[in-house]
Amino acid sequence: MSERQTIDARGAFCPGPLMELIAAIKLAEIGDEIEILSADKGSAEDIPAWIAKVGHEMVGVTEMDGHWSIVVKKAK
Amino acid sequence: MAKRILIVGGGLSGTIVANGLVRQLGNELRSGSVNITMIGTSDQHMYQPGLLYLPFGRIREHELFRSQRKVLDRRVPYHIDPATNIDTENSTVTTASGKTFGYDYLVIATGSRIMPQSIPGMEEGGHWFYDLDGARKLRGALDDFKGGKVIVNVNAPHKCPVAPLEVTFMLREYFEAKGILDKCEITYTYPIGRLHALEPVAHWALPEFEKYGIKYETFFNTKEVDPKGKKISSEEGVTLDYDLLITIPPHNGAEVIEQSNLGKGGWVPTQKETLLQEGSTNVFVVGDTTNIPISKAGSTAHFEADTIIDNLTSLVKEGRWARNYDGKVFCFVETGLSTGTYVWFNYTTPPNPGPPSQMIHWFKLAYNRLYWLSARGLL
Ligand SMILES: Cc1cc2nc3c(=O)[nH]c(=O)nc-3n(C[C@H](O)[C@H](O)[C@H](O)COP(=O)(O)OP(=O)(O)OC[C@H]3O[C@@H](n4cnc5c(N)ncnc54)[C@H](O)[C@@H]3O)c2cc1C
Numbered sequence: 099m100s101e102r103q104t105i106d107a108r109g110a111f112c113p114g115p116l117m118e119l120i121a122a123i124k125l126a127e128i129g130d131e132i133e134i135l136s137a138d139k140g141s142a143e144d145i146p147a148w149i150a151k152v153g154h155e156m157v158g159v160t161e162m163d164g165h166w167s168i169v170v171k172k173a174k
Numbered sequence: 175m176a177k178r179i180l181i182v183g184g185g186l187s188g189t190i191v192a193n194g195l196v197r198q199l200g201n202e203l204r205s206g207s208v209n210i211t212m213i214g215t216s217d218q219h220m221y222q223p224g225l226l227y228l229p230f231g232r233i234r235e236h237e238l239f240r241s242q243r244k245v246l247d248r249r250v251p252y253h254i255d256p257a258t259n260i261d262t263e264n265s266t267v268t269t270a271s272g273k274t275f276g277y278d279y280l281v282i283a284t285g286s287r288i289m290p291q292s293i294p295g296m297e298e299g300g301h302w303f304y305d306l307d308g309a310r311k312l313r314g315a316l317d318d319f320k321g322g323k324v325i326v327n328v329n330a331p332h333k334c335p336v337a338p339l340e341v342t343f344m345l346r347e348y349f350e351a352k353g354i355l356d357k358c359e360i361t362y363t364y365p366i367g368r369l370h371a372l373e374p375v376a377h378w379a380l381p382e383f384e385k386y387g388i389k390y391e392t393f394f395n396t397k398e399v400d401p402k403g404k405k406i407s408s409e410e411g412v413t414l415d416y417d418l419l420i421t422i423p424p425h426n427g428a429e430v431i432e433q434s435n436l437g438k439g440g441w442v443p444t445q446k447e448t449l450l451q452e453g454s455t456n457v458f459v460v461g462d463t464t465n466i467p468i469s470k471a472g473s474t475a476h477f478e479a480d481t482i483i484d485n486l487t488s489l490v491k492e493g494r495w496a497r498n499y500d501g502k503v504f505c506f507v508e509t510g511l512s513t514g515t516y517v518w519f520n521y522t523t524p525p526n527p528g529p530p531s532q533m534i535h536w537f538k539l540a541y542n543r544l545y546w547l548s549a550r551g552l553l
Pocket residue numbers: 182183184185186187188213214215216222223224225226255256257258283284285286303304305333334337428429430460461462463470471472473474475505506
């Protein structure tokens with residue numbers, strides 16, 4: 099069964115949203131979805147760029163009230 | 175019935191919590207209405223930040239260790255008997271020798287550990303300084319090193335976010351002092367798109383790297399190491415050659431956390447303000463082992479421990495909550511063998527480091543000694 103987890107990385111200056119995502123992907127199973135909440139715009143751009151580079155799947159980026167929700171799926 | 179406080183893990187955060195509680199609950203301990211017990215793995219307490227200096231011959235091994243019995247207040251019984259199962263449903267902890275400890279309040283302080291075995295070839299091909307054995311081997315490798323390609327390879331997640339940058343600058347100065355700098359090429363690899371997780375630290379480090387000719391490869395998440403061919407490759411498709419690979423391996427939490435089904439990878443889901451295990455009212459989590467998206471560092475452990483001391487004391491004495499953790503982290507950053515800077519931030523205040531100075535380097539060296547005072551709850 100694929101799982102979905104949410105990491106609330108708003109206000110996480112170090113190690114920050116992308117590093118949290120990288121750590122979470124290592125522990126996830128193929129097909130699992132991870133949602134990252136981030137307050138900084140940089141991650142909303144960095145995360146999709148990194149996901150494309152390593153070959154995971156972007157599910158979506160949504161701008162919410164003062165933060166971003168970025169959902170990715172572990173593909174390999 | 176006495177209220178039983180059980181602390182699992184006798185590293186930095188567990189020891190600060192224990193010693194701090196003893197100070198606050200002296201009367202209750204004396205009257206027997208409270209008892210505090212600690213379970214650990216060793217009779218020695220190791221000062222981990224000192225491991226950074228060991229490969230460069232700048233600290234002696236014996237300076238890293240103190241007897242845990244001496245660091246810990248004598249009113250806290252200490253059992254060298256690793257926990258093998260933590261059962262939060264039944265409020266019991268079982269240990270390697272087969273004992274079972276019950277508790278009213280539990281503090282999980284089991285830290286984090288390196289996992290070089292999780293990346294193919296890394297154990298065989300890499301050196302590291304994040305544990306004693308690794309730091310000794312790296313010291314030997316540096317002694318023998320005559321020049322070549324050196325890679326400082328950083329993996330996520332890891333504790334002490336600044337140690338990888340520090341070791342890079344220290345390596346450069348070490349090679350210079352040894353007279354082999356012109357034969358050495360240092361390349362630093364980092365998992366995300368800049369040199370450090372903290373943006374201002376990354377901005378500061380970039381011109382320093384350029385000034386010293388230190389190369390870097392960002393967006394580098396290690397896929398495998400080829401120890402025979404001396405190559406390291408990334409998930410992003412980059413392969414680098416090395417003569418000496420110094421890696422900061424990815425970390426997990428303690429084995430007992432996973433074994434007890436308390437959290438994937440050994441990270442315990444923790445409420446970031448109360449430091450209570452998600453869904454719990456009597457299990458506190460402190461230090462590296464929380465899953466809070468925050469630096470895994472001694473200062474984090476310290477500030478979290480202070481919050482837990484206040485809350486446990488208030489709960490025991492008055493049955494009420496005292497205060498929440500604000501996410502404070504403070505880090506010294508060694509910028510070479512003789513200068514340093516520092517940075518602090520919390521959940522709402524972004525980081526902003528000052529310019530490096532020799533003074534701050536001395537503070538950090540002083541802190542290396544003060545560690546023992548802070549573990550004993552005197553700072
Ligand atoms: C090379 C290096 C440099 C560092 N430099 C810095 C620095 O400059 N500044 C800074 O702030 N931080 C630094 N750190 C990080 C800092 O040491 C840690 O973040 C800090 O020790 C975390 O405290 P802790 O109590 O969570 O874990 P630890 O201090 O690691 O303690 C965890 C304890 O739990 C015990 N344990 C594990 N499993 C069990 C079990 N089953 N039963 C009982 N006990 C168990 C372990 O034996 C250990 O004693 C550095 C770390 C390293 C390795």
